[in-house]
Amino acid sequence: RIAEDLADRVSLARELAAAREAQQRGLLLEDRARIARDLHDHVVQQLYGAGLDLEAAAADSPGAVAERLGSAVEAIDEAIAQVRTIVFALTPQDGGAPTLRHRVLDLAGGASRHLPQPVAVSFAGPVDLLSEGALADELTASVRELLSNAVKHSGAASVTLSIVAADARVTAEVADDGRGIGDAARRSGLENLRVRAERLGGAFDLDSSPAGTRARWTAPITFPEGDPTT
Incomplete structure (x- = not known):
């Protein structure tokens, strides 16, 4: 009887530990998804808008200034690409094999x-x-x-x-x-x-x-x- 009670307690402890781990994993995935949404909806859009403003300014600027503004636009485009890569990495996978x-x-x-x-x-x-x-x-x-x-x-x-x-x-x-x-x-x-x-x-x-x-x-x-x- 004592052995059965001990086995039941061990089984219950394992179930509780697994449940806590699943809950923590779920919270982590939710947090990662929220960060990914914020990066996509806010950071990327702000960078994109800044790039458009710089392109417009470059069109009205003399050669040397336009060249520097063009380089800044290229840097922003690269930053957008990197942020999108981060967004993808943060986005939880829908099961199955990793992409x-x-x-x-x-x-x-x-x-x-x-x-x-x-x-x-x-x-x-x-x-x-x-x-x-x-x-x-x-x-x-x-x-x-x-x-x-x-x-x-x-x-x-x-x-x-x-x-x-x-x-x-x-x-x-x-x-x-x-x-x-x-x-x-x-x-x-x-x-x-x-x-x-x-x-x-x-x-x-x-x-x-x-x-x-x-x-x-x-x-x-x-x-x-x-x-x-x-």
């Missing part, structure tokens, strides 16, 4: 912990249509390898990562301002990147020098109704 965007942001966040400043991430095109399947898995693995090379071998202070889906292709590009990639890194990880791309009918290109490295991984996008392998 490609979330997977890439998780990798960038992990790499950022080992760099002087966070990895600057940008997306263009319908990248979230590639959330599942071999292409998404290979691209994610390749991004992980590219970021790992930048962190381990480059000594970079600044790293950028872009994912672009356009013209029936997806491209991942990582650039850094480090000292370049040595021969040891080229023999293993970079060969894996090339194999991953070519296996999907794509390509891998690398431009590395003592001034920095730019690596570009690309592969064709295929869908079930237009898959060239079928």
Whole structure:
């Protein structure tokens, strides 16, 4: 009887702990969703309005001033893109597998912990249509390898990562301002990147020098109704 009571109490304690954890998770998700809405509805709109005002001012300004205002507009556009990326990362997922965007942001966040400043991430095109399947898995693995090379071998202070889906292709590009990639890194990880791309009918290109490295991984996008392998 004592053993049964003890088991019941342990079971109840576990249920209460699970309920508290679920409640805390729900509150956290609600808070993240609220922050995402505020960023989208207020911050992005204010930045967009400021950019329009600067564009109008540039049109009525002399050459040198107009050029500086144009640079400010470009900086605002970049800030808007970064805020939208943050908004997407904060938005709770509706179950299922993580999107490609979330997977890439998780990798960038992990790499950022080992760099002087966070990895600057940008997306263009319908990248979230590639959330599942071999292409998404290979691209994610390749991004992980590219970021790992930048962190381990480059000594970079600044790293950028872009994912672009356009013209029936997806491209991942990582650039850094480090000292370049040595021969040891080229023999293993970079060969894996090339194999991953070519296996999907794509390509891998690398431009590395003592001034920095730019690596570009690309592969064709295929869908079930237009898959060239079928």
